[in-house]
Amino acid sequence: MRKLFTSLAACVLIILLFTGEAFSQNIVVKGRVTDVANGETLIGVSIKVKGAAQGTSTDANGAFTITVAPNATLVFTYIGFEPAEVPVNNQTTLTVTMKTSASALEEVVVVGYGTQRKSDVTGSVAKIKGADIASQPVLAATQAIQGRVAGVQIISSGDPNALPTVRIRGTGTMKGGANPLYVVDGIITEDIRNINNADIVSMDILKDASATAIYGMRAANGVLLITTKKGKQGKMVISYDAHTGVKEAANLVDMAGPAQYAGYLNEANVYYGSGDELITTDQIANGANTDWYDAILKKGFQQNHNLSLSGGTEDLTYFFSAGYLSDAGIIETNNFNRFTLRSNNEYNATKWLKLSSLISFSRLNNRGVDLGAFNVAYRAAPYIASKVNDLYGNTSLSNNVGNPLLSLEKVDNRTLGNRLQGSFALDVKPVSWLSLRSSFGVDLDFLRSTNYGYQFANVGANSVFLTEGGNQLRDKSDLTVISNNATKWVWDNTATFNKIFDKHSVNVLVGVTSEYYRFNGLEGKRVNVPADRDQWYLGAGSTTGATNNNTGDKWARNSYISRLNYAYDNRYLLTATFRADGTSRFPSSNRWGYFPSVGLGWNIAEEDFMKGQKTLTTFKIRGSWGKVGNDQINTNVYFPIAAINLPYFYDGVEYSGIAFDQLPDRNVKWETTEEYDLGLDYGFINNRLTGEIDYYHKKTTDALIDIRIPAILGDADALYTTNAATFTNRGLEFGIHWTDKINDNWSYNIGGNVSYNKNEITGLNGGQALVEGNIGGNQGNVTRSDNGQPIGSFYIYEATGIFQDAEEIAASAQKDARPGDLRYRDLGGPDGTPDGVINEFDRTYVGSYQPKYTFGINGSLTYKSFDLSINTYGTAGGKIYNGKKASRLDQRDNLEAAVVKNRWTPDRPSGTDPRANLAQLPASTYFLEKGDFFRINNLTLGYAVPKEKLSRFFIDRLRVFVAAQNLATITGYSGFTPEIISGNPLNAGIESNIYPTTRTFTFGVNIGL
Incomplete structure (x- = not known):
C-alpha cells in the first residue's frame, strides 16, 4: 500500500510540473452556482468553455474550479434550468445564478464516492430530502422514510432506542447480516442512531447491484448514503427547530377480566379436567380487577430541540449544530435521552487545495426494560392486584408468572454511550479535469451498561407481596457491569478524472480503501451490592459467586475500486464498476472477492425525433447487471x-x-449476490408527472447458513457455519408522483409506490432444512426454511375447523378428540397419503412473514402560508404467528377476551375458537394470522408566518406545526402490531416479547434568524 500512495504522489507531482505552463498563461476561475429562486446551490451543473471542448462541473457544494483564458466565456447548462453564458473578463471569482426552465429541476443523487445527475444514473437509486426526514418525530432517520421508496421495507418499533429494520428488495441473506450498509459522509457504519435527523441534507438509497457494486462486499443488502449539512457562503444563519409531544401505545390486546377468566378456567376443569373449580367465587369477589397492560404502561413525554449556526466566506464555510432528544417511552421505568454535537467545516487553503472536517459527537443515556414483561402481563391473572400501598400483588397465587410491574421496578438497567464519529479530507485539484481526494474516517464507540437488581423478599412481615407465599424473590441484590469499547477507521484514497469532449462526457474514478475494526468487552458481576446508586461498583459487592468475562474481536478489510461513467450527448449512458475486496473474516485461500457491474441507459427524450413535443419530458430506459458480496459473519x-x-x-x-x-x-468463503435490473424513468407535462418502473432478479449463491451437526458426531445442538444455500428475490417496483400549482395561493403534490417481491430458496446443499422459531412446549419450532419456500416459512399443522360432534371425530384421524377441539388436516406419512394419524408428517408450509407487497401513498397541500402533508405505508401478503397466544404454558394463564367470548360450548358451537382447555395447543394455523396493514404514518399541519410580519423582529423564518405519528392503522391482526421481525431472518414474524408500536402527538416550531 505504501508503494501505491508513493506512486499517486509522484503522479500528482508530474501533473503539476507539466501543467505549470498552462497555469502561467491562463487564469484559475473559481465560483459557485445557485438557483436564483431560492439561493440553493446546484450540484452537477455542466460548465464548458464556449467554442472549446474544455469543461467541468459543480461539486456537491455547487462549487467549481476551471482554468481558462482571461477573455473566455463560460456556458452553464443544467437540466431543468435555462442555459447561462458568463464572460470571464479576467475575473478569478464568479457567482452564477440560474433560472428554472419550464421543466422541473433535475435531481442530483449521491452515489458511492461521488454524485451524479439523476438523468445520468443507470442504476436504481432513490432520494429522500432531509426536510422530509426531520419533519417526523422519530429517533432514527430510516423510520421517517416508511412508505416513501418502492422496494424498501422499514419495520419500526416503539422502543425509544431501537434501530428500525430495513429490507431492500427482500431478505438478502439467511445468516450473514441482513441489514443494509450505511455510509454517513463517507464513514461506513451499521448504526445511525447517533445522527441528528435535523442535520441531514439527504438520504440516497442504492438498490440494485449496479449502484451498490462500488461498495463490493458490504453492499449485498443495499446501501443508504446519508449526507449531512454544510455551511454556505454568506451571512451567518441561525436555525432553531423543536417539537414536544406525548406518545402512547397505538394498539393493545383486550384481555379477559376476572369473571371471564375464572369462568373459562373453571369450565375447562369442571367439564374436561378434575371437576374442581380452579378459581373460587370468593377469590374473584375479594380480588382486584387488574388491567396488567395499564399497570406496566404509561403515556410517554417526548421532546426534541435542535440549534444550528452556518455560514462562511469564499475561503471558509462552517456548520455547527447541537441537539437534545428525550423520549420517556411507554413502559414504566423506560427512559431515553440523547445529546448530539456536529461541526462540519471546509477550508479552501489555495485555489487547488481544500481541507474539510466533519465531526459529530453523541451521548446517550438509556434506562431499558425487559420486554419479557409484555409476555408476563399477557399471562398474569386479572384478579391479582398489581400494587397497593407499595406492596406488589402475588401473582403466584394463581399462576407461575411473576408480577410484571415488580419485575420492571426492581431492576435498574442503564446504558451510557459516548460516540465520536468524524472524517477528515484533503482535496487536491491540480487541473480542472483531475481531483485527488484522501479521506480518513473514524468511529469510536464507548458503551457502559449497569444492571442492578434490587433485593426483595417474599415472606414475613416485610414482604413486598400483598399475600405471603409468593415464589418471586431476589434474596441478594446483584450488579452486572459491562464495558464495551469499539474502534473503527476507514481510509479512502481516490483519483477522479472528469472531462467533457464536445458531446462526450467521461468520468473515471480509481482508488483504494482500507478498513479496520477492534472491539474489547469486559463484564463483571457481584452480589450484595448496596442499593445506594452512588455505591454501584463491583468492588462494593461480595466476591462469593462473582463472575468475570473479557471478550474481544478484530478484523480488517482492504479494497481497490474503479468506476467509469460515460455519456454521449446526454443520450447514451454507460456505468461500469469493478471492486476487489479482501477481508480477514475468511481464510487466506478465500480472502479476496471480485465484484463487477455494468449499467446502460438511453435518454430517449433527448433524441432529435423527440424534439418539439411537450408531452414527454423525461423518458429513460436503463438496464444493469452486477455482483456484490457479504462477509457479515x-x-x-x-x-x-x-x-x-x-x-x-x-x-x-x-x-x-x-x-x-x-x-x-x-x-468458508464469500456469499455472493448477482442481480439484473431493468428500469424506466418517465416524466410527462414538464415533469409534473414523474415516476419509475423497475424489474429485478437477485440470486444469492454460497449463502452462509448454520447446519446442525448430527448427534453421532458430538453435541446434537452444535452448529456448523458453511456456504450451503442458494435463494432468489424477484420483483417489480412502480412509483408515480404528480406536482402542480393551481395558482399563486394553491399548490399540491401526491405520489405513491408499490412493490412486489417473491423470495424463494432454490438450493440447500445436502437438503437439510433449517428449523427455527422455537415457541416451547407442545408448539416446538414453527419455522422451516427449505427448497421451494421463502426464507423463514411457517411449518405447522393446518387447522380446518372445530369438531362439533362424535360422528365427525369418528371419521377423522383424531380419535381421542372431544367436541370443541381443533381439527387438523391429515396429510399422511412420508409417502403423502393419509394414514389416520396426526403427527409431525402432517405439518405443512403455510406462508412466511415476508410480505409480497409493500406500498405507500404520500402527498401535501399548500394554501398561502398553510401546509398539510400526509404519509402512509402498508404491506400485504405476509403472515404473523401469534406466539404470545400460542405459548400459553400454564393452565392458569390469562386469555384474550375474544378467545373467551368466541369459545366453543355445547349450546353455542363455534367454528373459529376451540372449547375451554387447560393444555397448550399444538402449533397450527389457528395461531397464524394475516399481517396485512395500512397505516397513516404521519399527518402534519403547519403555518408559516409571512416574512413581512417578521422583519421587525429580526426573524427570517417562523413556522409552527402540529403532527400525529402513526395516527391510525387498519389491520386484521389481533396482536399488538403486524410490524414484527427479528435479527434472524429464519424466525421472523413471531409475536412474543415485543415493544408495541406507539402513536405520537406533537407540537413544534421552526425558527430562522
Whole structure:
C-alpha cells in the first residue's frame, strides 16, 4: 500500500510540473452556482468553455474550479434550468445564478464516492430530502422514510432506542447480516442512531447491484448514503427547530377480566379436567380487577430541540449544530435521552487545495426494560392486584408468572454511550479535469451498561407481596457491569478524472480503501451490592459467586475500486464498476472477492425525433447487471476456538478442562449476490408527472447458513457455519408522483409506490432444512426454511375447523378428540397419503412473514402560508404467528377476551375458537394470522408566518406545526402490531416479547434568524 500512495504522489507531482505552463498563461476561475429562486446551490451543473471542448462541473457544494483564458466565456447548462453564458473578463471569482426552465429541476443523487445527475444514473437509486426526514418525530432517520421508496421495507418499533429494520428488495441473506450498509459522509457504519435527523441534507438509497457494486462486499443488502449539512457562503444563519409531544401505545390486546377468566378456567376443569373449580367465587369477589397492560404502561413525554449556526466566506464555510432528544417511552421505568454535537467545516487553503472536517459527537443515556414483561402481563391473572400501598400483588397465587410491574421496578438497567464519529479530507485539484481526494474516517464507540437488581423478599412481615407465599424473590441484590469499547477507521484514497469532449462526457474514478475494526468487552458481576446508586461498583459487592468475562474481536478489510461513467450527448449512458475486496473474516485461500457491474441507459427524450413535443419530458430506459458480496459473519468461524475452565467429573471429583465445542469450516468463503435490473424513468407535462418502473432478479449463491451437526458426531445442538444455500428475490417496483400549482395561493403534490417481491430458496446443499422459531412446549419450532419456500416459512399443522360432534371425530384421524377441539388436516406419512394419524408428517408450509407487497401513498397541500402533508405505508401478503397466544404454558394463564367470548360450548358451537382447555395447543394455523396493514404514518399541519410580519423582529423564518405519528392503522391482526421481525431472518414474524408500536402527538416550531 505504501508503494501505491508513493506512486499517486509522484503522479500528482508530474501533473503539476507539466501543467505549470498552462497555469502561467491562463487564469484559475473559481465560483459557485445557485438557483436564483431560492439561493440553493446546484450540484452537477455542466460548465464548458464556449467554442472549446474544455469543461467541468459543480461539486456537491455547487462549487467549481476551471482554468481558462482571461477573455473566455463560460456556458452553464443544467437540466431543468435555462442555459447561462458568463464572460470571464479576467475575473478569478464568479457567482452564477440560474433560472428554472419550464421543466422541473433535475435531481442530483449521491452515489458511492461521488454524485451524479439523476438523468445520468443507470442504476436504481432513490432520494429522500432531509426536510422530509426531520419533519417526523422519530429517533432514527430510516423510520421517517416508511412508505416513501418502492422496494424498501422499514419495520419500526416503539422502543425509544431501537434501530428500525430495513429490507431492500427482500431478505438478502439467511445468516450473514441482513441489514443494509450505511455510509454517513463517507464513514461506513451499521448504526445511525447517533445522527441528528435535523442535520441531514439527504438520504440516497442504492438498490440494485449496479449502484451498490462500488461498495463490493458490504453492499449485498443495499446501501443508504446519508449526507449531512454544510455551511454556505454568506451571512451567518441561525436555525432553531423543536417539537414536544406525548406518545402512547397505538394498539393493545383486550384481555379477559376476572369473571371471564375464572369462568373459562373453571369450565375447562369442571367439564374436561378434575371437576374442581380452579378459581373460587370468593377469590374473584375479594380480588382486584387488574388491567396488567395499564399497570406496566404509561403515556410517554417526548421532546426534541435542535440549534444550528452556518455560514462562511469564499475561503471558509462552517456548520455547527447541537441537539437534545428525550423520549420517556411507554413502559414504566423506560427512559431515553440523547445529546448530539456536529461541526462540519471546509477550508479552501489555495485555489487547488481544500481541507474539510466533519465531526459529530453523541451521548446517550438509556434506562431499558425487559420486554419479557409484555409476555408476563399477557399471562398474569386479572384478579391479582398489581400494587397497593407499595406492596406488589402475588401473582403466584394463581399462576407461575411473576408480577410484571415488580419485575420492571426492581431492576435498574442503564446504558451510557459516548460516540465520536468524524472524517477528515484533503482535496487536491491540480487541473480542472483531475481531483485527488484522501479521506480518513473514524468511529469510536464507548458503551457502559449497569444492571442492578434490587433485593426483595417474599415472606414475613416485610414482604413486598400483598399475600405471603409468593415464589418471586431476589434474596441478594446483584450488579452486572459491562464495558464495551469499539474502534473503527476507514481510509479512502481516490483519483477522479472528469472531462467533457464536445458531446462526450467521461468520468473515471480509481482508488483504494482500507478498513479496520477492534472491539474489547469486559463484564463483571457481584452480589450484595448496596442499593445506594452512588455505591454501584463491583468492588462494593461480595466476591462469593462473582463472575468475570473479557471478550474481544478484530478484523480488517482492504479494497481497490474503479468506476467509469460515460455519456454521449446526454443520450447514451454507460456505468461500469469493478471492486476487489479482501477481508480477514475468511481464510487466506478465500480472502479476496471480485465484484463487477455494468449499467446502460438511453435518454430517449433527448433524441432529435423527440424534439418539439411537450408531452414527454423525461423518458429513460436503463438496464444493469452486477455482483456484490457479504462477509457479515463471526471472525472465528473458520478456525477452532477452545472453551476453557469447563467443569467435568472423574471419579466423583470436579476438574476444569478445555474443549473444542465448535466444528469450523476451513473453506468458508464469500456469499455472493448477482442481480439484473431493468428500469424506466418517465416524466410527462414538464415533469409534473414523474415516476419509475423497475424489474429485478437477485440470486444469492454460497449463502452462509448454520447446519446442525448430527448427534453421532458430538453435541446434537452444535452448529456448523458453511456456504450451503442458494435463494432468489424477484420483483417489480412502480412509483408515480404528480406536482402542480393551481395558482399563486394553491399548490399540491401526491405520489405513491408499490412493490412486489417473491423470495424463494432454490438450493440447500445436502437438503437439510433449517428449523427455527422455537415457541416451547407442545408448539416446538414453527419455522422451516427449505427448497421451494421463502426464507423463514411457517411449518405447522393446518387447522380446518372445530369438531362439533362424535360422528365427525369418528371419521377423522383424531380419535381421542372431544367436541370443541381443533381439527387438523391429515396429510399422511412420508409417502403423502393419509394414514389416520396426526403427527409431525402432517405439518405443512403455510406462508412466511415476508410480505409480497409493500406500498405507500404520500402527498401535501399548500394554501398561502398553510401546509398539510400526509404519509402512509402498508404491506400485504405476509403472515404473523401469534406466539404470545400460542405459548400459553400454564393452565392458569390469562386469555384474550375474544378467545373467551368466541369459545366453543355445547349450546353455542363455534367454528373459529376451540372449547375451554387447560393444555397448550399444538402449533397450527389457528395461531397464524394475516399481517396485512395500512397505516397513516404521519399527518402534519403547519403555518408559516409571512416574512413581512417578521422583519421587525429580526426573524427570517417562523413556522409552527402540529403532527400525529402513526395516527391510525387498519389491520386484521389481533396482536399488538403486524410490524414484527427479528435479527434472524429464519424466525421472523413471531409475536412474543415485543415493544408495541406507539402513536405520537406533537407540537413544534421552526425558527430562522
